[in-house]
Amino acid sequence: MTFDRRAHIVEAATRSFSLFGYKATTMDQVAKLANVGKGTIYTFFKNKEELFDEIVENLIADMKHAAAEAIEPDRGFQENIHQALYRMLEFRKEHQLTIKIFQEGQEVGTPVVQEMMDRVEQEILSFIEEKVRKAIERKQIRPCDPEKTAFVFIKMYISFIFDWERKRPPLSKEEIAELFDLYIIQGLSRSDS
Amino acid sequence: MTFDRRAHIVEAATRSFSLFGYKATTMDQVAKLANVGKGTIYTFFKNKEELFDEIVENLIADMKHAAAEAIEPDRGFQENIHQALYRMLEFRKEHQLTIKIFQEGQEVGTPVVQEMMDRVEQEILSFIEEKVRKAIERKQIRPCDPEKTAFVFIKMYISFIFDWERKRPPLSKEEIAELFDLYIIQGLSRSDS
DNA sequence: CAAATGACCAAATTAGTATTTTGGTCAGTC
């Protein structure tokens, strides 16, 4: 009957953070949701922030997993990058927890939450940077600074997925792939017909 | 002795908005700074927002002027776009009023101020969009959707000028020009040596 | 006796309120 208490706590906290965000989640509430005395939480986690840390760590792992799944070795660099980036940002856009977190980080500005946002973004960056590095090695793309390149890729996708549709009809996944190809891969030069 | 009262008011208000932002600027203060009774302001402007409107309109005009100055017909499209975009974002970054406004819009979220931010961004977009349209006509670049293209240009420059240097050493004007050339104009395909 | 608990506490938040300030008006001045 006595399930793994730690797992219960993490599960309950994940649900609460997803539903109410970081600030509005109280340790009392987590304890009740987890059917556990409040003190018990503190035998597994030093404090609220560390509990949140672990949950974000899980989230990042899930997101990386989703991105990795989107990649298929026999497809080209371009197609893989598109699938992976789209997947990660879709993830960020659809999962309750990321929605709440990014929202809270932006409008309330909780420092703990902002750190986590940065962590998530940094993780996406590393993932893409690695792919770019490999593509350069394999001469699939022109040589370039992998960090700046990954940075540009991500900023472009975020712009298309989040910013563009704040005042315009959203772009489909295919449209975004085309734009990525046109602007970043092909380039605008050479008006050859 | 009795200078143009309206001009005085605008001048005083500009100074106050630049110094304290929209919310923290009071009509009493503007009146005092302009050496004018408070009621007088309301003979020229319906309310605080309209006064602010006019000042932002001036700001936009100045910014467009700066951008237009950066353009020289005998230089290529690429160089001109770079100079114009850089100039506008530099303007936004250096002018007391834009700094205050964008800051207040972000952290306090005053609706009036956010509208103005949007207005400024929309204006930059139109300016660039027009340049892109002309470049396509003249076959200086590959055919493409001018709005999306202008959007990408701006997002990329904002990323490089504002976002990149939040956690990394800033990029020089030349570096940004090179990156713009590499990613958008040339493209990453074809690893020709 | 080790693991779990919840009453407990200082510190932080929030709710409630009195006070001040603000955008805007308009009767009166010059």
Next chain:
DNA sequence: GACTGACCAAAATACTAATTTGGTCATTTG
């Protein structure tokens, strides 16, 4: 009749009381 500043309702702020919160630890429980 252009201009003013005392005036007002509404909004913002400062202040305080009351509540809630993260975290602890003496006590209980299995």
